[in-house]
Each structure stands twice: as C-alpha cells, then as structure tokens.
Amino acid sequence: MRFIKRLLAVVLLVGVAWICTSTVDAATAPKQTNPGFAFPTENITIEVWWHEYGPFTAYVKELIEAYKKLHPNVTVNATIASSTDMNQKLTVALASGTGPDIMDADASYYVAYYAKGILEPANLGVFGVKSYPELDARYVSGGLASGTFDGKIYTLPYQGNSMSLFINNKLFAAAGLDPKKDAPKTWKDLMALGPKLRKVDGKRTVQKAFEFPYHSPRWQLQDLQPMTEQFGGKILSADGKTAYLNSPETLKALTLWRDVTKACGDPKNTKSTASNPNQDFLDGFTAMWITGPWATPQVLASPIKNDFTVVGLPQVNPAKPHTMVYGWAWGVNKNKPEKSKIVAWDFVRFMLAKPDEWLAKAGFVQPVKGVSETEVAKKFPFFNVHMKDVQTATWYIRSENVNEIAQAVGRAVDSVVYDDADPKTALDAAQAAVEKILKK
Amino acid sequence: MSASGSTQSRSLRKLFGLSISEKQALFAYAIILPTLAIIVIFRFLPMLQAFYISLHEYDLIRPPTFIWFRNFIDLVQDPLFLQSARVSAIYVVFSCVPVWVLSLALAALFNREIRAKNFFRSASFMPVVMPAVVNAVVWTFMYHQDGVVNTILAWFGIDPIPWLRSSKWALWAVILIGIWRATPYYMVIFLAGLQAIPQRYYEAAQIDGASSWNQFRHITLPLLKPTTLLVMVMSVIVAMKVFAVPLIMTGGGPADATRVLPLFIYQTAFEFFKMGRAAAMSVFLFAAVMIFTIFQIRLFSRGED
C-alpha cells in the first residue's frame, strides 16, 4: 500500500512537471464541443437536478445560460432541492421511471446507483478521448476513483474536498498563541492546546478549543476514517464486503476522539446544524474546526474575514499522513433517449470545463490536473494546504450501504461521547450491525 | 304527532316508489361517494400496495423480489427497530395522555364566564398556528444551551440542560413540543363539545343539589363521549406519525434517542434503499394504531345509542 502511494506521488509529480512545461490549453478540457462527434441538431430538453448551495446554484445557473447561447436547440431545465431532500426526491423519481438526465449526488451514493444499473458511462466522443484511462489521466491520480466502476468512468466530480484544520487567528492570539508556530501537527499537539483555548464560565462553555462534528453521522465517519487509517487500519475493505469497525485501529481512533473531545470541546453546546455545519467556527465559538475548502467563502463572509489559517489535518504520525477526500459528482441517467444522453454528457463536460471558475465562484476544488497553477488557485487562501491534503487522501468509503454504515458509526460515536459508553462495546455493536447489513 | 302528520308522511313514502329509509340510504350513499372515491384511489390503494411491498425486498430502483415474511421476522429481531418502536411508544404515551387531561381541563376553564375571553383563548391557541417546519426551527433555537428554556429554568435555580445534545433529554424536549402544540387544538375540540351540552341539564342538576364534581362526572363526561373518543384516537394517530420535528431538530439522535418510527421508516426507505423493510415497519405501526382505535371505539360505543 505504501509503495503504491509513493508510486502515485511520483506519477503525480511527473504529471505536474509535464503540465507546467506544456501549453495552457492542453491542461484544461476543451471549451468548445469536440468536432469528433455529432452534436444533435433537433430540439432537446434535458433536466438537471442539484442540491442547493448558494454560490454553487448561482454558478450552475450561469452555466446553463451560457450553454443555451452555445446550443440554442437545447433547453436545460433545472430543479434544486436541499441536500437532505435531494436524495429522497431522486430516489422516488427513479423508482417511478421519471428522474433527471443529469443528477448530482455525493460520490459514495453512486455505488448504489451503479449497482442498480441507472448510470450511463461517460461518452468518450464528447470528451475527445479514445479510452477511459485517457480521460482518467486528465485528473489527479485517484481523482476519479470514486466514479469508476469496472474500468469505466460513470461520474465526474465537481468537487473533491479534503478536510483540513481551520484556525481562528484572533482566538489564538488572545490565548497567546501564534498560528504559524503553534498550529498543531499531531492530535497530541491539539489536545495540549485544549486548556489554553477552552474557556468556561461556571457551568457554561464560552469558547471551545476544538470540536468534532455531531450534526450528521456522515461527517463523523468522514473524520473517523482518516483517524483510523492514521493508526494503520481501515473502515471498509476495498470491495466493500468487509467492515473493520471493531478493529484495534478503529478502537484507538474512537478512543482518541473521546480524549480530544474531553480536552478541547463541549458537544452538548453548539449552534451548528446539518444545514450550517460550520456555524460554531464562523461564530468564533470554537477556535479550531475541521472542514473543507468550500467553507472558505463562508469564513471570508463571516466576522472572521481573512483572519484565519488552514493547516493540514492533524496526524498520529506526521511522517505518514492520512487524510480523507469526499466529493459530489455529476452522473447521467441511463434510462433516457440516446441523443439526450449525448447532450447530457456534453453539458457535464461544459460545466466542468473551467476548474478555476469553480474555485473562484463556489470554493469547490475539482481533483483535476492543472488547478493548482491557475491564478485563482494562487489567490485562494491556503490552497496549497488543501491540495496537499487531497494528495495524501483516500476517498470516503464506497458502498451501497454507506448510509447505514455511517449511521452505525455515528451511533457508536454518540454513545461514547454523550453516554460515556465504553468505546470497545460501542464499536462491537456497530460492527455487528454492519456485518448484518453487509451479509444481505 | 297528529293524525294528519302521519297521513302526510305516508304519501311521502309512496313518492318514487321507495320507502323513506331507502331514500335516505340512497342520499347517504350519494353524499359519501366523492369522499370514498378519492380516499380509495389516493389513500387506500397505495396503502394496499404498501402492504404488498412489505412482502418484498425492494430498493426502489431494481424490480422487487418476493421474500414472504422475512422482513417481519428480521424486524422483530432487529435492535434498531425495537429501539425505534420503544421511542415511539414513549413519545405517544407521554405526549397524548397529558394532552387529554390538559385539554379537557383547559376547555372546562374556558367554558366559564371570563372577562377578556377572546384574548385568552386566542393567546392559548397560538401553538396551533405555527407550521411544523417553523416550529422545529424556533424550538431548536429555544432549546439551545443559552436559550430561552434554560434561561427560564435558571430563574428557578435549575442548571442548564443540554436538551438536544443529550440522549437522556432529547426525547423529552420533543415530547414537550408535542404537548405544547396539541393541547390547545384538542382544547378547542373539547370546548366545542362542551358547548353542545345544553345548559339546562346543569341547571336541573344544580336545583337537585349536585356538586360541580358530580355534575362533571354524570353530565359532562358521558355527553362528551363522542368528543373524547375523537380526541383520544386523533391524538394517538397524529403522535404516531410525528416526523418533521425530530427530523429537523435532531435527525433522530443523539444515539437514536429521538428516532421515532416514522423517521426510521423514512430513513430505511430513502437512505438505506430498503423500501420493503420500511413498508413492513409501517405494517407494525398500522397494526398498533388500528388495534388501539378499534378498542377505543368499542369502549365508547357501549354508551352510545
């Protein structure tokens, strides 16, 4: 495993070097339709569904307008729903044979959709490539891993988010700390900062040093996964058939979670919700918080403005970093007319064509080659930190049962943190539950 | 009834060749027909289909596979389902029984001669007016560590309670909202029922020297039976289906403390892609409510004419 990672890192370096020495055009996907395939001339209407997120919605609407100008015979209908609702809406639509041409879902959901046979593989002609590996080569290594099944590419991510540590500079300074020197590199460092940054007034917590997420089990697994891998373990096997929730490494990770929380946080006291997961950090209620680059526009718009620092995810062993990347991706519905599918893939290509715009307008990092070199990336706060965490990352677990697994993990975490349950017992229960699920 | 009256009704009877009771029955069928049509098509048929799905494994996208009663067998052994059923049961009992008592008491209170009646009745009815989504959002706000509820508790010297972030308290937070929201509504229903009781019954009882408690027991309660049945059955049905508040406020957590059955059903269907299982859970839910309802109806109809 370590060897492969080193090999990939080398390939990545070579790739980046190659890009830097080639012309700009070659690094980004073609902006005009590839003349190598026939674009339908009749009137076609396609439906795109995506989950609501202010800057993202605004940008996609812009793209729809632009595409209409480019292809007046194509009408793109948009449907937007909140991310919690989108899944239900999509599922019912697919169940009744309706549903969009282009769907937007978290990368881990696509395993289920692929298994149920509703995804259309990427149209090679649209992308001007002759094979799937050729398309894959345009992305950073592993960038398309979550959307590749049986060697074919089925989804393309419009964001690949690493999770890194955000630090509130003002709160650090107030505690006599310097974000440049005192930012934690390991979990032990983080815990040591607990007493300095956590402020209590009687029975009320007035400020937290650091908090893990509790507003959704999915976020909890997103943090627990890299921690487990940092101890040398994993959550799920690559084929998704075996879970390791009560392995010694996962146990160490959960115990660490508990100890960090005791030292730094106060889970009973929070303003963060599923729709505003970063709220505590934005309000200055917690000095440190783990989130992705997409949160940057939010932070800039909050009272913190640009008085913040981002460092890599804390590690157990900084020499062997393990981080996590997750993302949302576009997929195309198989049960639509052929011409609609061509247009759908072309629109997806069109949408993803300018990664620097995605970064500038929505704070979304596409795991595609060449992003780091764009002007926008250079101006994006701490872009290099985010990119570094992407490079050492494994994707969020991939499984048809990802939601159930996340819920089992969330249950274990909640019971340890809220009910003082014994981590081993909690994880044994989670493992038993997940084994039952995976057996089916 | 005078003799001329019965002659009149006999001639009416001969009208259209149908007896009066038949004509009335026809009318009764006619006026219930539209309702029946809509309910059968849009509620009953889907319900039957849901029962049918419960015998299958269905992930909403691939065609269903018939698996007999395996869903049901799995469920009774599933600790998560049992936990969810437990949570729902606690929620129903503790949000319905207090509501029955409180709403009747309040209705009796409001039935008296009071000045500024309109203001008081309007003010106490306000909980009904808030839509569910708004309700969940505002109460989440109020249950915050430094929020309104804890501030009020502090006036009585009680330490702040981590309402939504404690597996011990979260369900009670949701139950409190349930009681707050339901009481005024059923109070109004009881009030309507109370006001339908003719005043002269009470006057007659008072002349006979009956105490207010006896009047309540022997006049009010019996005559309120239809209303009481309505309140009891409705409140249980509504409580069994409560969904928006736990979903928005806690998502079922922490540690499954507020994962009521409808929420678990929803997650099983749409997050775990197990529609068959979800349908099977609904069958259990349905059976529980049905048994309760039939039992209540039997209990109450003993006294009806």
Place this chain on the structure above:
Amino acid sequence: MMRGSSRYRQMCVTYPLLVLISLIGLLPFYWMVACSFKTNENMFLMPLQWFPHPINWHAYGDAWKAQDFTRYFLNTTFIAVAITFGNLLLGSLAGYSLSKFRYFGRGVLFLLILSTMMLPLEVTMVPLFLIVKKFGWPNTYEGLIVPFVVDGFGVFLMRQYLKGIPNELIEAARIDGASELRIYWQIVMPLCKPALAALGVFTFREAWDMYIWPLIIVTKDSLRTLPLGISLFMSNFGTSWDQLMAVAAIGTLPMVLLFFFLQRSFIQGIAISGLKE
C-alpha cells in the same frame, strides 16, 4: 348565580392561570418575532436579550429577496385554501352520512376511511406517486391538491361532532317536508360551525405544512410551496439567524390571519336554540 366567595376564588386562581397559559402559548411565537429583529451578534447574548436592541430592520427584506417567496406564498395559499375547502365540504358530507343514517356497510366504510390515516405518507408515497403519474398530474396543482382534498381526519371529526347533535331537529325538518339536501345545508351545517372552524384551522395548517409530497411531485420552481422554500433557504450558505427567523415568521402569518378570521366561529358558543320541548 355566582356567590361572592367563588368569584373571589375565580379571580385568584382562574385569571393567573389564564395568564400563565397565554404566556406559554405565546412564548415561542414572541421569540421568533423578537429574534427576527435582532442583529446577529446579539442573537446568543448572555444574559438573554428579551427585547431586541438595537433593532435590525433588514432581516425581512433580505430574506424575502433571497428567493421567489412571493410565488411560494401564493402557491401554498392557493393549495391550502383548495384543500381546506374540499375537506370542509366533502368531510362534512361524509361525516353526516356516517353519523345520521343507517345503511348497509356503514361501519366498514367508516373503518376503511379511518384506516387510511394510520400509515405514514413516507410509505404510501411511492405507490401514490405512480397513481398520480397515471393521471398525468406530476408538476401540476391537481397533483398537489386532489389526493388530499379530503382526509379521514375531517370525516372522523365531523362524524363525531354530528353524533352529538340531537336527531329530533332533523326528524322535525323531514316531517316538515324539507329535502335531505336542504336539511344538510340549512339545518345541520349551521349547527356545526365550531367543528367546521376547528377542522378548517387544522386542515389549513396541515395543508400549509405539506412538505414531502410537494417535494417529490414538483420539479418546477414556479410550483414550489413555502415549506420547501424555507427548507431551501435554510440550506443556503450565508443564512443568518435573523433572516431565518424572519422567514419563519412570514411562514406563520397566514395561519395567524386565518385564525383571527375564524376566531369568532369557534370561540363563540353555539346555542341549540332550535330545540323546544
């Protein structure tokens, strides 16, 4: 008829109790409105700020502009009024039929209607969607209204209430030669005002609140209902608490207005003056 001591008792016990109950009922409502006028910095001030100071006048305007709330508002109003109307009419007809007439299958029909209330919508949603699709009603007002235009709750409530109305009134009208329809419309319905008002408020609220059904049946933004708009608003980055409370307050307004209109009907009692023995 009241003796002096009981009036005194009333003053000491009843009125404070009423005040307390009113406060409990009003508190979240007040809090929502108060917070919508607070600035974000003061939202979580400790000790709690009961009255906003300084007053923030922007929240309502900002929130309303963020999305097409006017459209959602109108949609939801239209749908809620239609569903309420349907329920009042069809529910009372059905309740009347089930309570004041005897005919074959009456008990079974009642149980059938009652049973449809017991399954949560989440489970019947997929089959219902397929049926609605057959009618061609996805993304239409019909699809949003017709499946809910009458509900077991309305039937049940009217049946129970009508059971409490003496049969003599109806019999007397029949003897007088009135047609069944006239009896229903001119004698029975006026007596049901409190129940109709109560049903109207409840149905309107449930229709206003409808979330899951509009979510899956509507893809056009122009048909979106207000609860969906609020949910969308909540998941929008940059939502500040004051705006969220403002949106919540706006979402409550129609219910409040409806309530004030109907207040008279069910707060005033009915006098069964028609009965003369």
